Amino acid sequence: MPTETAPDPTGAGSSETGPRIVMENVRKQFGKNVVLDDLNFSVDRGERVTLIGPSGSGKTTILRLLMTLEELTGGYIYVDGEPLTHAKRGERRVKLRSGEVSRIRRRIGMVFQQFNLFPNMSVLENITEAPIHVLGRSKDQARADALDLLDQVGLKDRAQAHPTQLSGGQQQRVAIARALAMEPEILLLDEVTSALDPELVGDVLQVLRDVARNTDITMLIVTHEMQFAQDVSHRVLMFDQGHIIEEASPQVMFTAPQHERTQQFLQAVL
Template sequence: MSTELKAPELIRFENVTKRFGDNTVLDNLCFSVRPGKHVTLIGPSGSGKTTILRLLMTLMKPDAGTIDVNGSRLFPAGEKEIREVRKNIGMVFQQFNLFPNMSVLRNITEAPVRVLGLSRDEAEERARDLLDLVGLGDRCGAKPSQLSGGQQQRVAIARALAMRPQVLLLDEVTSALDPELVAGVLDVLRDIARTTDITMLCVTHEMNFARDISDEVLMFDSGRVIESGSPEKIFSDPGHERTREFLGAVL
């Protein structure tokens, strides 16, 4: 993954611009991600990182440029095409966004049944396997209010994986957690990165986590990628002064 486009590409941003009023959040952005790679976006708040994830989730549209996922055009495209592409993308947000009136098991099975057309039995079998994966196999019947924040976030991760996405988007998934809960959630994500072939695009301020799981790290500033490279290169020998300033402040 780099600002030079390499084939095969699973995700491709071509000259993507996004503005909010007079504020240009993404400025003619070009980059691509190859299948199975784990790419982490770092940089100061407001540099456009989360906007990239929200564009991929079709929560907003770019003002210019094109976005392709697995060879299909996400933007610009019709609603039917967008829905089909979206089935291959899962996202875990800063906030857990679980349905409070549903059990943990139902939170995970609802989308596979309604969107993918799985039978309830098949969806529940998949959900139980995923809950075992995230260390919550014994909490199927619990309601979200009965779980800690870290447990709720692990349920949210299982819910995203239940759709069997090609791409998993992670948006500051530990930022809303108490410090003592962060390690458990990051350990789950490390296991997923190590044991699956899911492509991961991650926004985080947890630099040790980024170093552990990333194939490539992109440094963003003012809506542009100003530097990219391996974790070893970015964290040990960054070439751009802005990268050195940022890492000096957060490490």
């Protein structure tokens, strides 16, 4: 990828070399329940970061905040240096207009625990829908791209099938293809194998390993599959009660965790 050094004409501070995602003093409350408190971390371009920790520790909330499925209570999130939902104007914290939000959100894709395929469309239509109507691709182009993606996830022969005719694992592979069809720069994977029968997990993880190997998409991964986390991620963040309590490479995290909570957690899940 060529590096751009020309100054950004908008002056918004976006850059081609800075971190892909920056979380600054991020706070999220549901009512009085504080889920994330003063969270700071950044993710580099092409980096794959796995978030681990006990349930309720705030991992999924981070993905949902990035996808703008939840409203940020405090702090800022930057994508490519640009504010996602709230911006600093001097001392003030200003909510951005929905048009601005959606422009940046378009760089982000997400795969959900429950697949969420559209039941009123075939497998192929699930994948082509957004490229045609959001990105403005021609039907033929979208169709050809979708078939390529289905080939990558091993389901080219099921293009015309209805989602309910697929197994959970197949549905999730279609959902991955659907997210990739939007050519996201950032892909959020929210416990994508947690709803699957154990026998079906392997195929889905294999597809994701391939994506990790063949693309430079930045990924944020929430998973309980520690072997997968170790295989694909560059960095692992251990969460507990809304805070990052440990941060390490997967090798270190899974073999020599420092924090006592991390040791307990990994002992329980491994």
